[in-house]
């Protein structure tokens with residue numbers, strides 16, 4: 001028997017009707033009484049609910065009467081495996097923390113299993129706090145890639161370069177060769193991309209940077225590096241070479257729209273003009289910068305100069321969480337203090353930094369970063385009907401200034417639900433906690 005259908009009806013995977021849709025498109029729209037339609041991993045429609053109900057025959061319907069639906073958060077700089085070192089060494093400045101605590105611990109413990117277990121733990125924390133894409137820099141990137149692939153999260157995996165031998169390899173040539181092999185392998189993984197990740201100006205010499213530049217151009221992938229993180233870094237480079245690190249990178253030809261400069265707490269007006277002219281992306285990690293007392297990134301000045309500023313948590317050993325909602329709030333608050341201007345980085349701008357700006361930095365903005373027809377369905381739902389969120393005049397204000405990560409109820413990547421009503425679908429929390437305790441016992445005994 002033929003079933004009569006509306007002439008325009010279409011079978012699709014999923015219809016979601018939240019209380020608010022925060023698009024983060026160019027108009028920063030906040031829509032009510034609207035529904036989002038998803039099919040085959042992509043957003044196929046955003047329209048008034050009454051219209052969507054007529055137009056689609058969904059295989060699944062999700063009603064979110066208290067929630068805001070927004071693009072998944074993009075953590076544009078992290079070291080996922082370092083979740084296993086969370087709280088191991090606190091209250092120290094960067095170089096003391098790295099040289100006397102973190103590097104020795106990594107030399108002892110950071111093998112493939114450590115990276116795989118740490119990455120799983122971090123990915124679970126990120127999915128639970130609304131991050132749908134992360135940009136990583138760490139040894140054994142193939143283990144982080146495997147954890148990301150199995151979990152269903154989107155990730156940009158760093159092909160690291162550092163001048164000294166580590167458990168992952170004997171030096172630059174081996175790192176490059178292993179990184180390129182991983183890049184080839186990941187071509188068949190639609191959610192995984194790669195970036196070159198030379199560690200920092202003080203740990204990577206000119207020759208490897210030349211090679212990175214050449215290969216990054218050939219493969220058309222971003223380059224991601226810690227730069228101008230502390231005053232000491234800049235002073236030491238000037239004393240040793242006569243050049244500020246950023247000037248050296250410019251002379252090497254690295255600065256362009258493929259370059260992601262992480263931290264950037266030490267910037268003068270000339271540096272800012274250079275970044276703007278070259279189209280460099282700045283990745284701001286305010287909580288790591290605060291905890292290590294590294295300095296303040298002048299985000300309001302960078303934004304005013306037209307520079308794309310995205311947000312990262314940095315690793316769990318310097319933050320000590322991977323909470324992008326919290327990072328967004330810290331970024332908005334600290335920008336006002338640094339600029340001595342309460343209007344610096346308003347809530348809409350902070351939300352863009354945590355979403356579309358991260359997507360732009362990673363070269364993924366045609367795919368993710370906003371809720372628009374044609375983009376991948378990387379989305380999160382946040383409960384704004386809680387006591388803490390009441391009353392509510394402006395959902396974007398609440399998302400930035402008064403929402404905790406426990407209010408994230410659902411997380412989707414490419415249309416697949418990775419968390420439903422706070423239950424992870426691809427990872428088992430109890431197993432991850434047990435594994436973390438095993439590592440804690442091993443590492444704790446020796447530190």
Ligand SMILES: CSC[C@H]1O[C@@H](n2cnc3c(O)ncnc32)[C@H](O)[C@@H]1O
Pocket residue numbers: 079094098102103106137138139160161162199200226229288314315318
């Ligand atoms: C080459 S793998 C990444 C390497 O970076 C270290 N690291 C973590 N956080 C920071 C930071 O804020 N500045 C510099 N280096 C950092 C991490 O421990 C790995 O050794």
Ligand SMILES: [Zn+2]
Pocket residue numbers: 077078079226262314315
């Ligand atoms: Zn870092």
